[in-house]
Amino acid sequence: MINHHSNGLLLRCISLCLIGMVCLQSIKLVWQAELIDIQAQVISLLIHLMCFMSASFLAYSTHRTLSRVLLIGGFISFLCTAILLWQADLHIQYFFIVGLFVCLFLFEDSERIAMWVTLCILGGLFLYFQIIHDFTTPINAEFTDDIATVNAIVLVLSFLVCGFWVKRQLTHQNTTTKQELIHTKKVVEAIIPMNMQANISHIANRDKSALNVVEHNYCAVLFVDFAGFTPFSLSMSDAELVSFLHRVYCEFDDIASQLDVTKIKTNGDQYIAAIGIENTKLNAYNISQLACYFSLQLQSTFAKACDNKLRLKIGIASGNVLCGIIGKLRPAFDLWGNSVNLSSRLESSAKGGEIRVCPQTMLYSKQHYAFSEEQKVELKGIGNVTSYKLLGHK
Structure with a gap:
């Protein structure tokens, strides 16, 4: 009309x-x-x-x-x-x-x-x-x-x-x-990885009982969190806090876009990303090394953004993951699998300024990056796990 x-x-x-x-x-x-x-x-x-x-x-x-x-x-x-x-x-x-x-x-x-x-x-x-x-x-x-x-x-x-x-x-x-x-296509492209956009019409009109999930044999999953965020948040108003998070996450997004990293979502002061979901031509070595490089870039950017008042702690786990859209209401792209759980637990066990990685990530990246000696950490719901701290470039 x-x-x-x-x-x-x-x-x-x-x-x-x-x-x-x-x-x-x-x-x-x-x-x-x-x-x-x-x-x-x-x-x-x-x-x-x-x-x-x-x-x-x-x-x-x-x-x-x-x-x-x-x-x-x-x-x-x-x-x-x-x-x-x-x-x-x-x-x-x-x-x-x-x-x-x-x-x-x-x-x-x-x-x-x-x-x-x-x-x-x-x-x-x-x-x-x-x-x-x-x-x-x-x-x-x-x-x-x-x-x-x-x-x-x-x-x-x-x-x-x-x-x-x-x-x-x-x-x-x-x-x-x-x-x-x-405009809708641009919004979809910003939310759903390219390799899943071919199914977007199916996703929009999907059978609610169907799974719209893709499996990837090797991906690196990163969980990024702010150490000491709660005390820091008490020093500013809610509007100032949201503005700060927006500014930081926009800078993270810019880095992710430049490095072909897929941003999954944010959850409060937690930033979740993955490598190897959109660019399936990357091999395990490229994916693991790119995860390390991306983590170091985030640390450097974040230190400047918050004037060293906060520090990042990051967990990286590599392996098989499932990604896609499930559920009926407010469908959103997400990841599932043991690698996702492990990355989350590694981030939780890390201290401010630490980047903890799983053995697979270390093995595929040690040629170009330095790591600490192996450390045994007790992870909630997983048990005693071997992990390494990323120290930087060699």
């Missing part, structure tokens, strides 16, 4: 067209001044001219409904009066067809009853004057043919104007729809 601005524009355009028709009728009166009902014609023209001018004036105000009533009522009254006063078949009744076409765009979806009543009235009047009504006024044939020709030309022009207007509205609507689709 057309919007309010377009509706007002249409009402005003139609009003101006009808004012033009009234002026055309005035020209007819000048040509055929010997008509018996000349006084009635003049009165009709003046009344309808005022009616259409009022409809045009109200079209851009808050009284669009009144404008529409004046327009439709005046249109029907004007045509009926003209036909009955002239009593000659000048093809005036065909303008009811124009009214039928235009009225389809003058009513909202919630006004279907009013629309159908109006359409029935217009259609019935056209059929009556076209089939049943007997035109009896004797007007010379040459004049009748001239006026009928003028009316036919105006009728064609009216349909052309309406057709171009409809085409313009459809083009505008199509452009708006395309822009909304592009």
Whole structure:
């Protein structure tokens, strides 16, 4: 359905067209001044001219409904009066067809009853004057043919104007729809990794019992948390805290975008990311080393962002993961698997400024990165696990 601005524009355009028709009728009166009902014609023209001018004036105000009533009522009254006063078949009744076409765009979806009543009235009047009504006024044939020709030309022009207007509205609507689709696509691309976007239509219309999950044999999962965040958060207002988190996470996102790292989500002061989900061409060595490099970059960036008032603690675990979208309400992309649990527990066991990694990550990265000696840590729900602290580049 057309919007309010377009509706007002249409009402005003139609009003101006009808004012033009009234002026055309005035020209007819000048040509055929010997008509018996000349006084009635003049009165009709003046009344309808005022009616259409009022409809045009109200079209851009808050009284669009009144404008529409004046327009439709005046249109029907004007045509009926003209036909009955002239009593000659000048093809005036065909303008009811124009009214039928235009009225389809003058009513909202919630006004279907009013629309159908109006359409029935217009259609019935056209059929009556076209089939049943007997035109009896004797007007010379040459004049009748001239006026009928003028009316036919105006009728064609009216349909052309309406057709171009409809085409313009459809083009505008199509452009708006395309822009909304592009915006939606960008939002989806920011939320769902590229290799899962092929299934986006299936995800949007999915069977609620189906799993929309992809398995990856080797990925690195990173859990990033702020050490000492609770005392730090008490020193500022809620708005300042959210602003701080937004600024930090935006910087993390920029680094992730540059390094082909997939951000999964944030949870308060926790930032979760993964490597190897979108770029499946990376091997285990590339994935593990990129995880180490990304972690060190986050530490460096964070130290500058918070002026060393806080420190990061990071857990990295590599291995098999499942990723995708599950559930019915507010679907969101997420990860599952032992590697995810291990990464979370490694982050929890780390101290401020530490980056704890699993043995697999260390083995695939030790050529370029330095690690501490192996350390046995007791992880909640997992047990005694071997881990290493990432010390930096070699």
